[in-house]
Amino acid sequence: MVVRYCRARLGRVSGQYHIADDVAQEVCIAVLSALPRYRDMGRPFASFVFGIASHKVADALRSSVRSAVPTQDLPDGPDDGPGPEETVVRYIEVEHARRLLARLPENQRELLLLRVVSGLSAEETGNVLGMSPGAVRVAQHRALARLRQMAELESA
């Protein structure tokens, strides 16, 4: 869940998720380091984890240092993955999603990513974002409607 969240927030660099995966690793280390100080306040543990993840992603976005990206070794055998055409179509669709999401207010964008990419419930998402489940339901409905409107306008 944390890996997916970081990937969706940070995207690919040079076609790879190396930076997002590194940030996800930092989140896991930060969670482990903070664990002795964790106090159960009646909120799901996920809100504690994604609170840390959100800060780590924000730090990464702020620094946006694009250092050298390691590339995988050339494979010895045939690649079983999707072909070039399918890969490009998928890439275009994902970049389209990312571009439209970037035009939403930050709170709505974060909400949709936590709900869909991380798979959190409305209640868990509310705990991460400091919103009531009712407020999450209203905000996510508005975010979806806005995203639909933008997608339809672009395809018209």
Next chain:
Amino acid sequence: MTQERTGAGPAPEDESDALLDALGRGEPPPHDDPAARLLAALRADACRDGGADDVMSTHTWDDGVMSART
């Protein structure tokens, strides 16, 4: 200000909630909903190459924290 609903179907907010729950479980999006298709594509891409669906749920996390305390 709230408006009284007169229709018999579920409230639009409930439909959106159910749709996002389904997308969050990795279920396929309705083909006539462009926003759902984009969100599903983003999720599917984040799941590739090591970001695959977890077997654990966040409830399992909570159970783990509880059992670590006892």
